[in-house]
Amino acid sequence: MRARRTRSTLLSRLERLEVQTAASHQVRIRLGDLRRLPDDYVGERHIVVAKELPSKNGQEWVEFEEVPGPDPNPPQAQQYQHQGSVPTLVSVMFV
16 A cells, blocks of 8 residues: 555656746747748749847747758757757747
8 A cells, every 4th residue: 555655646746847947948949931942843842040039029020031952950850949849939930
């Protein structure tokens, strides 16, 4: 009985800590318009931050630009900005 109680106590404690940890991370949201390549462009493309704009109402604004060619930092080589399973940076692009 002691082992069951200890295990359930540890599990509930772990759940509380996970919730506290997830809630303590700051998530940055970056907003911006996306300048796309022409519709007739064929080939690889990737998106970069072309310009950082002044913040508006505490929100981070940038200009995103679609550029030709492969991504110089492919996803498997990039270090994603994550803290555990919670992203710390989310980019929102307006097309």
